[in-house]
Every structure is written in structure tokens, then in C-alpha cells.
Amino acid sequence: MNDVAVTVSANRSTATREQREPRDIRRALQLVLATVWLVDGLLQFQPFMFTRAFGSQMLAATAQGNPSAVAHSITWADLVIGHHSVVADAVFAVVQVLIGFGIAWRPTIKPALALSIAWSCGVWWFGEGLGGLFSGTANPVNGAPGAVLLYAVLAVLLWPADRTTATSPFVAARAVGASVARGLWLMLWGLLGCVAVLGANRSPQGLRQLVTQMASGQPRWLAGLDHHVANLLAHRGLGVSVGLAVLLGVIAVGVFLPGRLARVTVVLALVLGAGIWVLGENFGGIFTGSGTDPNSGPLLMLIAAAYWPSRVGSGRPADRELDVVGA
Numbered sequence: 303m304n305d306v307a308v309t310v311s312a313n314r315s316t317a318t319r320e321q322r323e324p325r326d327i328r329r330a331l332q333l334v335l336a337t338v339w340l341v342d343g344l345l346q347f348q349p350f351m352f353t354r355a356f357g358s359q360m361l362a363a364t365a366q367g368n369p370s371a372v373a374h375s376i377t378w379a380d381l382v383i384g385h386h387s388v389v390a391d392a393v394f395a396v397v398q399v400l401i402g403f404g405i406a407w408r409p410t411i412k413p414a415l416a417l418s419i420a421w422s423c424g425v426w427w428f429g430e431g432l433g434g435l436f437s438g439t440a441n442p443v444n445g446a447p448g449a450v451l452l453y454a455v456l457a458v459l460l461w462p463a464d465r466t467t468a469t470s471p472f473v474a475a476r477a478v479g480a481s482v483a484r485g486l487w488l489m490l491w492g493l494l495g496c497v498a499v500l501g502a503n504r505s506p507q508g509l510r511q512l513v514t515q516m517a518s519g520q521p522r523w524l525a526g527l528d529h530h531v532a533n534l535l536a537h538r539g540l541g542v543s544v545g546l547a548v549l550l551g552v553i554a555v556g557v558f559l560p561g562r563l564a565r566v567t568v569v570l571a572l573v574l575g576a577g578i579w580v581l582g583e584n585f586g587g588i589f590t591g592s593g594t595d596p597n598s599g600p601l602l603m604l605i606a607a608a609y610w611p612s613r614v615g616s617g618r619p620a621d622r623e624l625d626v627v628g629a
Contacts, residue, residue: 328473331608332405332460338604339402339418339453342595346395350592354384356391360592364430367437372427379428397421415457422454429594438501442494442546443582444512445598452601455490459483459608474608487557487609491571495550503543510535513582519590531581549574557609564611571609575602 350356361383365376383390401421404414426432426448433440433448440446461477470476475483502508510532517528535542549570556567579585579599587593 328460328462328476328608331473331604332411334604335453335456335460336402336405338596338600339398339405343395343397343399343402345588345594346391346398348591351391351395351594352388354387356383356387360594361429364434366431367434367439368431369436372432372436376428376431411462415461418457419454422450422457425450426454435497440497440500441503441509441512441582442498442550442598443509443578444516445583446497447490447493449586449595449598449601452598452605455486456601456604456608459486459605469612472609472611474605483609484557487605488554490605491550491554495547495554498543498547498550504540506537506539509539509542510537516582516584516587519587519592520584521589524584524589527581528584561611564609568606568610571606572603575599575606578602 345351362377362380365373365380367373368376397417398421401414401418404410404417407414430448430450431437433446433451435447458478459474463477470483471480472483474487478486497503513528513532513535517525517532520528553567553571553574556564556570558564559567576599579597579602583597583599585593586595586597586599588596
């Protein structure tokens with residue numbers, strides 16, 4: 303009897319660990335998202351952010367090229383922020399820090415994620431000018447469709463579920479279902495692929511100019527890398543943009559592929575996100591003293607990680623997930 307009891311206890315412990323494993327993966331991704339929000343908040347405490355230049359130089363520039371209604375609303379918001387720069391920036395910083403801590407603390411994760419969605423949409427409109435999508439300046443290499451919009455996407459994909467459900471094919475499907483999650487993936491990466499070949503992105507020197515501009519204010523080693531990459535892109539902008547669009551298109555449809563092929567797609571997304579972050583975004587400009595966030599690269603990688611295929615269909619206890627409030 304003792305042997306049977308020990309065996310049953312061991313099986314229960316193993317099943318419990320297996321049941322918790324998928325939830326722990328999602329929790330890890332939630333904590334990474336919380337960390338990025340905290341980094342955003344800390345960057346907002348930089349001295350430059352408390353000056354009028356934050357509103358007049360950085361935010362006002364996002365109005366250019368947008369439809370008049372959008373541009374006027376951004377200009378109005380920038381004037382208000384510029385005249386109350388210290389208070390406004392303090393509020394921005396505190397809100398972002400609170401979102402980060404709220405996501406990290408289980409009891410407040412849902413309110414924090416909900417706040418992050420609302421905050422992200424507001425900042426995407428007034429702070430990023432809708433990511434430049436309507437101004438012809440958007441490019442996946444430098445942050446399209448707007449880094450802050452990706453925070454909202456991640457909040458939806460990593461939202462804790464309240465009920466027990468069958469194991470999903472990947473973490474991102476646990477809150478919204480596999481079909482909706484795949485649809486969001488297709489829309490995001492497909493949009494990036496389309497944007498890659500729009501407007502100035504098709505010009506022979508478009509990418510070279512974009513990378514060259516990034517060198518301003520960067521440390522010498524990073525500025526040197528920018529100039530080297532810019533020289534490689536000289537007169538090759540159209541070809542590189544088309545190649546990038548094709549790669550993004552492959553990634554967009556890859557989530558519908560089975561098993562190993564889907565994993566290859568996720569790996570491509572992770573590598574591309576890292577390349578964009580380093581070569582196109584210079585780590586979000588955090589070394590310049592005026593960077594407001596790490597930009598889209600880390601968020602694209604985090605989204606890709608949420609789509610890493612899980613092992614399902616074996617019929618073992620591991621193929622069931624237990625979701626609880628605050629998971």
C-alpha cells in the first residue's frame with residue numbers, strides 16, 4: 303500500500319508540474335512585458351524629457367504628413383505637453399512604471415493589461431502619429447507600425463484566462479483562441495511586409511538615409527556600425543526592401559504551417575526582430591539620452607516567442623492547461 307501511495311503521489315506531482323508548465327511560459331512572457339514597461343518608465347525620467355523640447359521637437363514632428371484631423375490633434379496635445387512638460391512627463395513616467403509593476407504583480411495583472419491597452423492606443427495616436435502609417439514615412443526597419451501599438455497586441459495575446467481549456471498550440475492562442483491569434487499574426491507581419499515597399503522605402507537610397515540618420519547622437523561604436531550598414535545599403539534600397547517584404551510575407555503565413563515549419567517561421571521572426579532592433583533602431587536610441595522606449599524590435603521578438611508551437615494531442619495530462627484568475 304505504501305508503494306502505491308508513493309506512486310500515486312509522484313504521479314500527481316508530475317501531472318501538476320506538467321499542467322503548470324504552459325502557464326509558467328506565459329507568465330515568463332508577461333514578466334518580460336512588465337520589464338519593458340518599466341524600462342519605458344525609467345527612460346521617461348531622463349532630463350531631456352522634462353524640457354519643452356520633448357513636446358516641440360519629438361512629439362510635434364509626428365504630426366507631419368498625417369491627415370489634417372490627426373495632425374491638428376497631435377499638435378494640440380504637443381502644445382499642452384510643451385507648456386506643462388515637467389508635470390506631463392512625470393505623469394507619463396509614473397503611469398508606465400505602474401503598468402510594469404501591475405503586470406508583474408499577479409493580483410493586478412488584468413487591470414494593468416487593460417490600462418496598457420488604453421495607454422498604448424493614446425500614445426500611438428498622439429505620441430507616434432499612428433506610427434507614420436498615413437504619412438508615408440513608416441518602415442519596419444525603424445519601428446512601424448508604431449512600437450507602442452505592439453504593447454496593446456501583447457496585452458491581448460498574454461491576457462490571463464479564467465477557465466480550464468484544452469491546451470492551445472501556442473501561448474498566444476490561450477486567451478483569444480488559435481484562429482484569432484493566427485489572424486493577428488497574419489495581420490501584423492503582413493502589414494509590415496506591405497509597409498516595407500510603400501513610399502520612400504522603394505527608393506534606391508531610402509534605407510541608406512534612414513540608417514545614416516540613426517547614427518546621430520549614438521556612441522562611436524554604434525555610429526560606426528550605422529555608417530558601415532548605410533554604405534552596404536547604398537543604391538540597394540529597392541532590392542533590400544523587396545527582399546524584406548518577401549521575408550515578412552513568409553513569416554506572416556508561416557504560423558499556419560505545421561510543427562517544424564512553424565518553428566522555423568518563429569525563429570525567422572526572432573532573428574529579424576533582433577536585426578531590426580540593432581541595425582535599424584539602434585536599441586531604440588536609449589544611448590542618446592532622448593530615447594523614449596526600446597522601440598519595436600524587442601516587442602516583435604516577444605510576440606514571436608508567444609507563438610512558439612507547443613506539443614499537443616498526446617492525450618497526457620500535460621495536454622491540459624489549468625488557467626486561474628491572475629495566471
